Amino acid sequence: MADFPVVTLTPKPFAFITKTVAMPEIPQAMGEGFGTLSALFAKAKATMGGMPMAHYTAYDTRTVTFELGFPALPHEIEALKAAGLSIGETPSGLNMTAIHMGPYDGVAGTYAEMNAAMDAKGLKAATDMWETYYSPPDTPPEQIKTEVTWPVS
Numbered sequence: 001m002a003d004f005p006v007v008t009l010t011p012k013p014f015a016f017i018t019k020t021v022a023m024p025e026i027p028q029a030m031g032e033g034f035g036t037l038s039a040l041f042a043k044a045k046a047t048m049g050g051m052p053m054a055h056y057t058a059y060d061t062r063t064v065t066f067e068l069g070f071p072a073l074p075h076e077i078e079a080l081k082a083a084g085l086s087i088g089e090t091p092s093g094l095n096m097t098a099i100h101m102g103p104y105d106g107v108a109g110t111y112a113e114m115n116a117a118m119d120a121k122g123l124k125a126a127t128d129m130w131e132t133y134y135s136p137p138d139t140p141p142e143q144i145k146t147e148v149t150w151p152v153s
Contacts, residue, residue, distance in 0.1 A: 004098045004117045006152065011089035014053065015041070015080040016069025022062060027104075030054070031137070033068040037085075044083035046076040052133045053090065091130050091149050096123065098148045103141040107131070110148055118152060126151035 017036055021029040034052060041048055050071035058065040067088065072080055077087055096118060100110040111129070118125050134145040 002098070002113055002117065004096050004114055006094060006096050006121070006123070008093065009091050009095050009149070011092035012049070013072040013074055013077055014055075014067075014069055014088045014090045015046075015072040015077075015085040016055070016067040016088060017085065018065065018067050020058075020063060020065040023064060026064060030068065037069060040083045040085050041070070041080070044076065044079040044085070046080050046083070047073055049073045050132075054131045054133075055088075055091075055128060056130070057128050091151055094152050096125075096150045096152050098150075100146045100148060101142075102144060104144060104146065107146055107148065111150075114148065114150055118150075123152040126153070 015037075017033055017040075019029045019033055037052075048070040052068070052070055055067040055069075056064060057067060067086070069085070071090055072087065081087055096114055098110050098114055100107045115125060128151065130149040132147040132149065134147065135143065
């Protein structure tokens with residue numbers, strides 16, 4: 001079993017939009033969502049304060065709700081709100097992290113491995129999880145890098 005680090009994170013401002021879609025529609029919703037985010041950050045004349053992220057807040061076998069956004073610079077929060085973005089925080093507290101390399105459709109395997117590691121360490125997984133995307137859309141599938149951050153207790 002892979003060893004997944006458990007780290008304590010400090011939250012940062014997070015500017016986002018919320019999407020609820022059927023599972024098969026996630027890739028299209030992400031693409032459209034990042035286009036919307038780019039336009040709203042431009043409207044706010046704001047700088048994206050980090051890599052794109054998704055916060056998965058609710059899901060079942062058919063649908064998923066996620067907050068799609070970017071870390072935000074504190075002095076730009078009001079402009080981002082005025083542009084129409086919601087403001088929250090990136091993950092904080094105790095989290096298990098993993099790097100998934102490869103096509104996104106394989107990330108479920110990383111989640112399963114993390115879940116097993118949590119059980120082995122006596123940790124309880126939160127119902128929400130985060131992903132940070134490090135690869136542009138045209139990256140060859142085997143080179144796609146996604147960081148999974150899963151709050152634990």
